[in-house]
Amino acid sequence: MEGSSGAKLLACGCLVAPVFAMFSLLVFILMLVTVDTDAEWETTGGSLDTEAVPEEFVLWIEQAADGCEHEQLSAPVLAAQLYQESRFDPDAVGPPVTVSEREGVHRAEGIAQFMPYTWETWAVDADDNGEASPFDAPDAIMAQGAFMCSLMGQAADSGYDENPVSLALAGYNAGWGAVEEYGGIPPYEETENYIDIILGKSEEFTDDSGEGLADPGVEIDADGDVAGAIQWAVAQVGTPYVYGGACMDPKQDTQGSPTGGWTSEDMRTQCDCSSLMQQAYDKIGVGLPRTTFDQINVGRGVSPGDVQPGDLVFPHEGHVGMYIGDGKVVHAPQTGKDVEITEYTEGYWGAYGVRRVLNDG
Known part of the structure; x- marks a missing residue:
């Protein structure tokens, strides 16, 4: 065997405004993005x-x-x-x-x-x-x-x-x-x-039963790998949004905008809109780009009226959510709010695009 180090570090968050500039620079250094947006997605194992x-x-x-x-x-x-x-x-x-x-x-x-x-x-x-x-x-x-x-x-x-x-x-x-x-x-x-x-x-x-994932507290009306991604995303409901957060270990101990005892490490582990999507799909072994601007190119585009559970939905280029079925979307809204489930409307959530990541989604 032989080996030598090599890494390609890229990325950011739901980058739509020059907020938390120094923090997002740190996330830029820490986060990795490697993805072929024209490829068909194949899982390599989840939990x-x-x-x-x-x-x-x-x-x-x-x-x-x-x-x-x-x-x-x-x-x-x-x-x-x-x-x-x-x-x-x-x-x-x-x-x-x-x-x-x-x-x-x-x-x-x-x-x-x-x-x-x-x-x-x-x-x-x-x-x-x-x-x-x-x-x-x-x-x-x-x-x-x-x-x-x-x-x-x-x-x-x-x-x-x-x-x-x-x-x-x-x-x-x-x-x-x-x-x-x-x-x-x-x-x-x-x-x-x-x-x-x-x-x-x-x-x-690979644990494909869902037992290795957090309990979402709601019924997931989806089959196959995509159910695991939905389940993990929904399980983060109630965790505070942090712009540029990598969503690696979301915490619920402080609700709303992080204040007081939150350390920089705490903030880095929280979710913004695109990292929530990235980490949800990561749990089923599927790599997504880090930002909304790149996520809008993954998989294939579908009509807002044909949305299925697991689809990424974009009201505009700077925000993304995941359709979970039953007319609902899970997303990380903005600073001062928590990850939440909201109603899906074609005119809003499908305004910029709907992308199907998995063929079985």
Whole structure:
């Protein structure tokens, strides 16, 4: 394995006015956007099915996925990769191999099957036991997540015409140098099978029952993946709107405009209109752009009269909501208000456009 860091940092919020300039600059630095707005959307896994993974690894897999700014790198993908690498065996040791330009014989080690020379780059003492070891599952899983996240960044920057997750998996298996040599996934049978197996296996590690998501408190009249996105968005009702907030960990302990004890970190975790949409779809493994100006180009346009649950609805270019069915829209309105459910009217919510993100939406 080989790896080097690479990331593409972009973005902002529902940017419609020069408000919170310094805060939105910080969000600009923190947030990542990588998306092909002309592509057909495919999920790569949403919430982890905790019953399908050994209990002692669940927390670390979820943390490894949550720690990556690339939304397409999901916990189910990381779980499927660990299964393929070692069948979740922290003590696994691969067969001896020789590597060009490296002396001696090498063996892949641990649950994530790191080569010793690659482990030197990604080693981390995740569980604070005083030693960073590829045979320590928490260390190896967090290192796996960091390595894959870096590869996702390289994939996003590459311009290669393949799914970034597939490119990252190719880099993990064959080395990013091989990806660059062939301008995409290298034509190695082992690598091609590796990618196909992991992407297919990730479905077995995905919780598609809705049990892994927050309880929305309302009935969701939708089927398939889109129901999970709606459920998560509705579950944020009552959380205060914060312009430029990344919506990574919304809190309800202060209602209305954030004041008093709110820290800058608290504010960064709250939602604005476009980050609410982005994070809702992220929970089902679908990456959306960060801003309304880019979200208006995703998926395909539909008539306001044909709106379906999960559709993004735009009253103007600077605001977005999600139609949830039964004539209702969930959205993050503006500073001083909370995420709310409101009535859908074609003349208002469909005025600027309606976009269908998923084919089953």
